[in-house]
Amino acid sequence: MAQGTMKSFKVWTRWRPLRPFESQGEITRKSDQHPDNHQSRIAVVASSQAQGLSSRERSWKSGFSFDGIIEPNERNDMVYDRIVAPIIPEVLQGKCCNFFAYGNSGSGKTHNMIGYEFEHDDGFGLCLASARQLASKLDEINTRDSNYRFGIGLRATAAFDLLNNRNECFVREGPDRKVHIRGQMEMLANGQVRVRPIATRACWSFEDLKRGLKVGLKHRNTATSTVHDQSSRAHAIVEMEIITKDFIDARDTVVKRQSELVPVGKHTADVYIVENSRAIILSDDGKYIPNPDYQLNQERVDAAEAQKAKFEARVKEAEGHEFEIFTEIARTHECIGGKIVFVDLAGAEFLSHSAGTGPKQSAQEKQQGKQINTDLLALKEVIRARSLAQPRIPYRSSPLTMVLREHFEASNDAHSSMILTVSPGADQYAATMNTLKYGDLVGSANMHR
Numbered sequence: 001m002a003q004g005t006m007k008s009f010k011v012w013t014r015w016r017p018l019r020p021f022e023s024q025g026e027i028t029r030k031s032d033q034h035p036d037n038h039q040s041r042i043a044v045v046a047s048s049q050a051q052g053l054s055s056r057e058r059s060w061k062s063g064f065s066f067d068g069i070i071e072p073n074e075r076n077d078m079v080y081d082r083i084v085a086p087i088i089p090e091v092l093q094g095k096c097c098n099f100f101a102y103g104n105s106g107s108g109k110t111h112n113m114i115g116y117e118f119e120h121d122d123g124f125g126l127c128l129a130s131a132r133q134l135a136s137k138l139d140e141i142n143t144r145d146s147n148y149r150f151g152i153g154l155r156a157t158a159a160f161d162l163l164n165n166r167n168e169c170f171v172r173e174g175p176d177r178k179v180h181i182r183g184q185m186e187m188l189a190n191g192q193v194r195v196r197p198i199a200t201r202a203c204w205s206f207e208d209l210k211r212g213l214k215v216g217l218k219h220r221n222t223a224t225s226t227v228h229d230q231s232s233r234a235h236a237i238v239e240m241e242i243i244t245k246d247f248i249d250a251r252d253t254v255v256k257r258q259s260e261l262v263p264v265g266k267h268t269a270d271v272y273i274v275e276n277s278r279a280i281i282l283s284d285d286g287k288y289i290p291n292p293d294y295q296l297n298q299e300r301v302d303a304a305e306a307q308k309a310k311f312e313a314r315v316k317e318a319e320g321h322e323f324e325i326f327t328e329i330a331r332t333h334e335c336i337g338g339k340i341v342f343v344d345l346a347g348a349e350f351l352s353h354s355a356g357t358g359p360k361q362s363a364q365e366k367q368q369g370k371q372i373n374t375d376l377l378a379l380k381e382v383i384r385a386r387s388l389a390q391p392r393i394p395y396r397s398s399p400l401t402m403v404l405r406e407h408f409e410a411s412n413d414a415h416s417s418m419i420l421t422v423s424p425g426a427d428q429y430a431a432t433m434n435t436l437k438y439g440d441l442v443g444s445a446n447m448h449r
């Protein structure tokens with residue numbers, strides 16, 4: 001790939017300060033920069049007392065895979081200025097930028113992404129700090145032009161839909177190759193069944209958005225008996241998109257109609273299968289032949305197909321309306337649809353368990369661990385294929401990459417970054433090394449910049 005045709009995917013490492021209970025001191029660590037491309041590499045050495053490590057694991061060195069290293073004394077506001085603030089203008093140009101956080105429980109992901117401080121700006125995590133800056137830019141635009149009122153559409157999903165009372169989410173690819181994230185089936189008051197859409201909350205001020213995010217996070221924290229369980233088993237995604245009321249209403253209608261189509265499509269498939277399984281039987285010589293005792297009820301099949309076509313047309317009509325509204329706004333305001341996405345990746349615990357340092361896993365946890373590893377490797381492959389500008393990007397290899405496809409494809413030339421959060425504690429050596437190893441894989445997959 002010619003350099004510079006695609007903006008890079010940056011990989012950062014953020015060391016948090018040592019915490020009081022980490023009494024075994026710090027990991028010995030060193031980093032240096034490549035003289036030409038200024039990429040950094042990291043070397044770590046376990047303390048002589050560290051147990052359960054093979055001799056090969058006692059010291060480890062990355063390649064020049066990292067774009068930068070954030071030291072423990074760098075506060076959230078400094079990290080924001082360094083990593084996120086420079087890309088806010090891209091979001092205001094209607095592009096989609098993605099930020100990933102990856103690290104073990106307790107390594108600082110929440111501190112980094114959301115922050116524990118909701119009242120004082122300098123403690124805001126990257127997500128809140130971006131929301132504040134975006135909200136203030138949108139206020140300026142709204143003051144200049146009263147034709148539209150721009151706000152931020154907030155959507156938070158994990159294995160649970162955080163803003164919609166923790167319904168489990170499902171990821172599916174529709175016949176149109178679009179990925180749909182849906183909640184559980186629900187029965188409406190009129191007896192209709194629909195698949196519950198994932199909620200977008202329209203926020204018209206920063207305070208409004210903070211409230212929305214707090215509600216979402218509260219659901220996350222109560223989703224399982226321990227925060228640790230939840231955060232390590234589910235990727236959590238917070239999306240903030242520049243919207244207007246008309247645009248978000250039109251989008252909601254699309255999502256609503258798509259979710260109404262799901263049970264109708266399923267009913268049509270059921271009718272087809274039932275009719276055909278009655279009308280065709282297996283003969284004595286092992287061939288499928290028409291059942292002489294049953295005439296396929298073509299009318300029933302046609303009626304189901306017609307019903308499905310009606311619901312498909314409703315989706316198309318809603319999509320057309322959404323597109324018209326978007327195009328009309330975009331004629332004068334390129335910011336519409338601009339998006340910043342924060343993804344808290346699950347899985348660091350699973351990798352460290354596989355290194356033999358964690359508690360014993362149940363069969364279900366092992367299954368989840370496998371799925372998460374598949375997701376993480378698929379993400380690395382997507383990053384590699386994008387950085388090589390390959391014609392086929394393997395988005396379909398995992399549910400995570402299927403979900404992220406929309407964000408990556410929204411603007412190929414926009415910035416994305418991954419921040420690895422790591423503890424410097426000597427007793428966290430194995431976890432830290434595993435996190436750095438994954439970052440090294442991602443960073444080296446992305447070396448073709």
Ligand SMILES: Nc1ncnc2c1ncn2[C@@H]1O[C@H](COP(=O)(O)OP(=O)(O)OP(=O)(O)O)[C@@H](O)[C@H]1O
Nearest residue numbers: 016017104105106107108109110111112227228231
């Ligand atoms: N860079 C940092 N500077 C100061 N304190 C930090 C930093 N990173 C993390 N901490 C503190 O360390 C503790 C653990 O961090 P945090 O809760 O963000 O970890 P986590 O990776 O989100 O854990 P979990 O996955 O279990 O939720 C918190 O008290 C947090 O305030």
